[in-house]
Amino acid sequence: MNTISTATHFIKNIIEEDNRTGKWSGRVETRFPPEPNGYLHIGHAKSICLNFGLAHEYGGTCHLRFDDTNPEKEAQEYVDAIIESVRWLGFDWGQHLHYASDYFDKLYEYAEYLITQGKAYVDSLPAEEIRALRGTLTEAGTNSPYRDRPVAESLDLFRRMRAGEFADGAHVLRAKIDMASPNINLRDPVIYRIRHVHHQRTGDKWCIYPMYDFTHCVSDALEQITHSLCTLEFEDHRPLYDWVLDQLADKVPCHPQQIEFARLNLTYSVMSKRKLIDLVANGLVDGWDDPRMNSLAGLRRRGYTPESIRLFAERIGISKADSWIDMTILEDCLREDLNQRALRRIAVLDPVLLVIDNYPDDQEEICHAPNHPQQPELGKRELKLTKSLYIDRADFMETPSKGFFRLAPDAEVRLRYAYLVKCTHVVKNSQGEITTIHCSYDPATKSGTAGADSRKVKGNIHWLSARHAQPVEIRLYDRLFNDSHPDAENKDYKAALNPDSKQVITGYVEPALLDSLPEQRFQFERHGYFVADRIDTRAGKPVFNRAVSLRNTWAKSV
Known part of the structure; x- marks a missing residue:
């Protein structure tokens, strides 16, 4: 230990x-x-x-x-x-x-x-x-x-x-x-x-x-x-x-x-027990184990591991001099620990429908994704590809900015673990919002096959079959305070509370995630590390908390 x-x-x-x-x-x-x-x-x-x-x-x-x-x-x-x-x-x-x-x-x-x-x-x-x-x-x-x-x-x-x-x-x-x-x-x-x-x-x-x-x-x-x-x-x-x-x-x-x-x-935190009690007593958080709290009960529910906290204690060291430790050090310790142990899974948090027009209507195809890219001994899992998929809305831009290598009109990207697709047109609702992205795919470019690398593209996006994806509650937690020193002298720490520190959404996940056990941790590819809530997760009905976002880019994080 x-x-x-x-x-x-x-x-x-x-x-x-x-x-x-x-x-x-x-x-x-x-x-x-x-x-x-x-x-x-x-x-x-x-x-x-x-x-x-x-x-x-x-x-x-x-x-x-x-x-x-x-x-x-x-x-x-x-x-x-x-x-x-x-x-x-x-x-x-x-x-x-x-x-x-x-x-x-x-x-x-x-x-x-x-x-x-x-x-x-x-x-x-x-x-x-x-x-x-x-x-x-x-x-x-x-x-x-x-x-x-x-x-x-x-x-x-x-x-x-x-x-x-x-x-x-x-x-x-x-x-x-x-x-x-x-x-x-x-x-x-x-x-x-x-x-x-x-x-x-x-x-x-x-x-x-x-x-x-x-x-x-x-x-x-x-x-x-x-x-x-x-x-x-x-x-x-x-x-x-x-x-x-x-x-x-x-x-x-x-x-x-x-x-x-x-x-x-620690930055972005209050260490005064009196202030922590005040946050709980006045309903500014959801109890002592609120995942936004820096209580150990809160950190545990957020998805922190004992190993990451012990690593943090080791990393900051012991001295006689008062100093400030940046919150990123604690977050990095969790990333470092979970990068080694967390299985990879796909979740779509802000879904938009993508339809592959030239894919057969009733066809289902197995794609294989590694459970952990650096640990092949953990094997692979199956993802089912169908004509209609969910992708994250942020992975499409109608008028792409410089350096945007994901999906756009007439642009080609790889559906991760599957085929190259090219956007042909989009459908919008009466408010001008994109409701459906239409694409065509190249059958000769499936990942892992001989023709997969026949054309090189810069973009990779993740996806889930609309037929098989499962809706779940996902809680996107951020730092409780938006001020790095919320309890500094002459400051009202309550005024520094981050109004966006908790967002509850419905996202889509791989069907296997429905069997998640309380406190089971995963990396949701490109989104960060998530944990099945230890209190609210029920059999077949998990609730996921975001423990920490990914620090690095897509290419480096997986």
Whole structure:
């Protein structure tokens, strides 16, 4: 299984040095700690591949741990979706499925310990006053009037907080560190707050919940994580991570090392979970698995493969510097993967009728097309040629522009896998639209026969027998946003939504495609890569999603 690049990067260098010095006795224990308050997106895939990949490469273990400390926004639906997405990507955590709530008793015990050591206190200020006293990046904070509250009083209040005596927001527990610290995260951060909310795992046992910065480092230590990998926005939180574990040095089994790396910034996307939730909640997309979403569930339904996403994670690499990755890199990874595995099929998305006037009315003729042009071992399939065909409207131009080598009046092209045909005339309706293209064919030019190359033509067009072609629903998906940086500062990302990001059409396909299974992928020749929708496809009635268009020209793509 591909995981991450074998190329070196700074995190590998750290691990190699740790192994050389025996810091962790050769152990490499990582974790992926999602919050169950939404679905995973492509940015999470980078972290998943990194954490599981490093553990795999160094013979270690990666834990899947849910940071379920905010039950107001969490749901079992999200837990299930996260588990499914990580498994879909190809990773396994074995026995190491954990939840922060597994450690609520220990976290509470450690919080009481900090109070008894004079390292934490109960603050009774309203939240807005606590924020106001924190100071700014250039001005020190101000001590709360409750900062020197006696240990016994804080301990009593904290126990009563747990017992449910107080309303939400009445008190919080704060670490006592340094209100003058240049790092705002060390200015007596809140580590517990009151929330009278039912928890999906612990029920109503708790009405106080620990904050992330307190929970995360303790959970890492209890699970004996060696390398705690976070994105760069947590770099300023590392001193707090270390402070907590230093205070609990006699309580926890180890002190993991937090290491930060650059998060994924992908063009034509929003990575904010809040904004993704907003898109779903306001019906701007068709749910978390909408194929236009950059959620892993959406990418999967769009037709992306686990291999293509792992290839993407490998290709973009790991660094300390923030940078933007162009969407085309992700799309190219999918093309590269599907080019090797996707069977070729013909679909006509915008049909116009083509009639071969000199072809016998009732004749049916077998033409042979390769299932994959670079993999002859996959064999060929049969296409039936008849007098009346469907071709794509874009393959005909009544007044051809320069460089147009497809069908036009008096022009000759090859029907792919079949004969040369020449346009003789067209029929139009009362609105001036072409309804039928009439051609003649040369019987001596069938593909694969001795006379096939008697005349050279530049154009190849694909076709389907009008008698045998099957109508199906095809969803043409494009990028959700038409702005490369939709969530840039001072921009309304909703204003950048692409109104043409989803088009639903009826197209015609080869009869064999009616047997497509959910998530079966194909290259529709000249149109791109398509997948049978994993939700809406039924036996004998597939629905196809366009995963990605073809990058190259017709000649290069097949």
